[in-house]
Amino acid sequence: MKSITLIKGDGIGPEIAESVLEIIDSSGLVIDWDIQTAGADVIAKEQTPLPDRVIESVIKTGIALKTPITTPIGKGFRSVNVQLRKELDLYANVRPSYNLPGIKTCYDNVDIIVVRENTEDLYAGIERQIDENTAESIKRITRFASLRIADFAFNYALRNNRKEVCVVTKANICKLSDGLFLNCARETAKRFPQINFREILVDNCCMQLVQNPNQFDVLLLPNLYGDIVSDLCAGLIGGLGIAQGANIGTDCAVFEPVHGSAPDIAGQNKANPTALLMSAIEMLSYIGENDIGYKIKTALFETLRAGIMTPDIGGNYSCSKFTNEIIKRLRCII
Ligand code: NAI
Secondary structure: OEEEEEEEOOOOHHHHHHHHHHHHHHOOOOEEEEEEEOOHHHHHHHOOOOOHHHHHHHHHHOEEEEOOOOOOOOOOOOOHHHHHHHHOOOOEEEEEEEOOOOOOOOOOOOEEEEEEEOOOOHHHOOEEEEEOOEEEEOOOOOHHHHHHHHHHHHHHHHHOOOOEEEEEEOOOOOOOHHHHHHHHHHHHHOOOOOOEEEEEEHHHHHHHHHHOHHHOOEEEEOHHHHHHHHHHHHHHHOOHHHOOOEEEOOOOEEEOOOOOOOOOOOOOOOOOOHHHHHHHHHHHHHOOOHHHHHHHHHHHHHHHHOOOOOHHHOOOOOHHHHHHHHHHHHHHHO
């Protein structure tokens, strides 16, 4: 039996985790879930939002499914998500965005993969207060991390039959840091003559994504632009409720949706579990359970095609009723 860590965060995390666990359970696949809680809710008991036991579990199982964790805005503890990615060296954040059946959007045939560097840049949160009116953040980019993520993006493109990698920077302004990231991508591209290589500035990229997203294939970005652009890409296909993601390292992988803890709808049975479910399907394929993953995806797509959806994508089904509908269809497939 495969052991997988389930990192249960806060906000809508528990609701969507319950939904996805129920669906996987109904597929007949038996998983030994090592359930680990993290985030604001564990601080009172364990004095930290990210206890060592969480990291230890992922190191042991090598694989985790994770729900979002709230990060206090403008104050409070450091992001657990950033800390987790750093401690486990989950250097590649892969976020596919493609149209799902039945969900009406402004665009058809979107099929974009965001490959985001996951360990450095402004996102590392290296900041200092100079005086009461001045603060600074360090944008640290290294050749090592930039070459490593560029190599990942080109290999991903090759393995997945993609045609192009487009590197996205602001190297006209951040000449040293983004310039280094860009040069590492250029250098790596030379080793992959089969893959078309393109360069674009991040502001133009955002405009082009909104105007004509079909022109893009694999996007390669430093951490902060990757974070922002992947939410934009989620918007192109129907929103955060359906946007999946994976954090990949050398020794382990953590699968999690793009979205956050959605405090505005937490505890109301309104959350869309699709983004976590799609992340879990990707995780199943990662561990070699492609057949089960395919069946779950088919049940999900049939449900959406029938117009059964949560409110964020235009439906009126609650999280639990939507889950039951997927399970009903899954039982006919299994
Ligand atoms: P958010 O992604 O939580 O929510 C943005 C909007 O999308 C809200 O209106 C929310 O209701 C909606 N939404 C998100 N996921 C949804 C779902 N599954 N179903 C239906 N609607 C959904 O972003 P926000 O509000 O900026 O951040 C809230 C908290 O989450 C913050 O503390 C932030 O730091 C944290 N966060 C955590 C992440 C992680 O754990 N990996 C990633 C992003 C944010």
